[in-house]
Amino acid sequence: MLLKDIQDIFRKELQQLYSREEIDSFFHRSVEHFLGLERFVLVLRPHISLTKEEEQPLFETLAQLKKEKPIQYILGKAHFMDMELVVNENVLIPRPETEELVQWILDDVVSLKSEVRSQRKDEKKGEDFTLHPSPFSILDIGTGSGCIAIALAKHLPAARVVALDISEKALEVASDNARNNQVDVEFIQQDVLSPELELDEFDVIVSNPPYVREKEKDQMKNNVKAFEPYIALFVPDDDPLKFYRAIIQLANSHLRQKGKLYFEVNQYLGERARELLKAHDFSEIELRKDIFDNHRMLKAIKK
Numbered sequence: 001m002l003l004k005d006i007q008d009i010f011r012k013e014l015q016q017l018y019s020r021e022e023i024d025s026f027f028h029r030s031v032e033h034f035l036g037l038e039r040f041v042l043v044l045r046p047h048i049s050l051t052k053e054e055e056q057p058l059f060e061t062l063a064q065l066k067k068e069k070p071i072q073y074i075l076g077k078a079h080f081m082d083m084e085l086v087v088n089e090n091v092l093i094p095r096p097e098t099e100e101l102v103q104w105i106l107d108d109v110v111s112l113k114s115e116v117r118s119q120r121k122d123e124k125k126g127e128d129f130t131l132h133p134s135p136f137s138i139l140d141i142g143t144g145s146g147c148i149a150i151a152l153a154k155h156l157p158a159a160r161v162v163a164l165d166i167s168e169k170a171l172e173v174a175s176d177n178a179r180n181n182q183v184d185v186e187f188i189q190q191d192v193l194s195p196e197l198e199l200d201e202f203d204v205i206v207s208n209p210p211y212v213r214e215k216e217k218d219q220m221k222n223n224v225k226a227f228e229p230y231i232a233l234f235v236p237d238d239d240p241l242k243f244y245r246a247i248i249q250l251a252n253s254h255l256r257q258k259g260k261l262y263f264e265v266n267q268y269l270g271e272r273a274r275e276l277l278k279a280h281d282f283s284e285i286e287l288r289k290d291i292f293d294n295h296r297m298l299k300a301i302k303k
Helices: 003-014 020-035 052-066 071-075 096-124 147-155 168-180 214-219 242-254 270-279
Strands: 077-080 083-086 137-141 160-165 186-189 202-207 255-264 282-289 295-302
Touching: 003 020, 003 052, 020 052, 020 071, 052 071, 071 077, 083 147, 083 168, 096 147, 096 202, 096 255, 096 295, 137 147, 137 242, 147 160, 147 168, 160 168, 168 186, 202 242, 242 255, 242 270, 270 282, 270 295
Parallel strands: 137 160, 137 202, 160 186, 202 255
Antiparallel strands: 077 083, 255 295, 282 295
C-alpha cells in the first residue's frame, strides 16, 4: 500500500476525534518511529510503497488511537525540554506548562548566581563560588517520569537533585530516563503525606502534585482520564489542596532559609494555594500564568 494512502486512512478514521493537524502529527510521528522516515518523506517520495510487514505497526497504532490512547504511550516516548523521555501508563505525560515551571527555576538560579558573583567579584577576584558550603540542592516531589528533576540536573550539573515519588513503577521509569539522559538524580520511594519523611535541607523544592478535583473529571478528555495514572491526577473535592499543605509543611522543615518553593497548580485553585502559602508565613509569593493564559505556577520564599 502507498504511504500516502495510509495517511488518508488515518485522517478518515480519526476525524471525529482529533483535528487534522493532530492526526497528521500522529501519522508522521508513527512513520518516523516505526519506519525511520522523516515527515517530509511524502513530499520527496509521494509514491513510496510499504510492505505488509511495514504497514502493520501503523495500523496497530491507528487502532489504539481510535480508542483515544495517547500517542506518547503508544510509541513509549515523549519530549520535554529537548530531551526524549520514556513514558508509559505509570507516569503522566510531560506537558509544555511544566517546561515553563522548570524554565522559571532555571532563570531564577542563573539570576541568583549572577547576583552573588557581582557582589563577590572584588573580594574573590572573579573566582567561582558555591551558594552554600554544600552543593546547591533541589528536591522534586512527585517526580513521575522524572521530567522536572532530570531537566534541572541536565541544566545544573553541579547541583544535587533528589526526586521523590510514591510509585515504585514510576521511579523505574524515572531512573531509566535519568540514565538515558546521562544525569545523576537520587530517587526515593516515599509518600509525601507520610509524617515520617526524613530528608536533608534543600535550596529549592518543586512539585507538580495531583490537583484535579473529582468534579472536574467530566471536563477532561478521554485520552487523559482513561489512560494516565489516576493517583497522579486526582484529589478529593473536599480537600483539593491536601498535597500542597503536606509539601508546605515539609518545606518548613526541609527548605533552607530564603529557599524557594515552586508549584504547578490547578488554574482554578491558584488563589487558594497562594493563601495557604501566606498562612504558613512564606513571602514574595508570585502566581504566574502559563502560555495558555491560565494561572498555573506558584513561587514562594521561606522567611
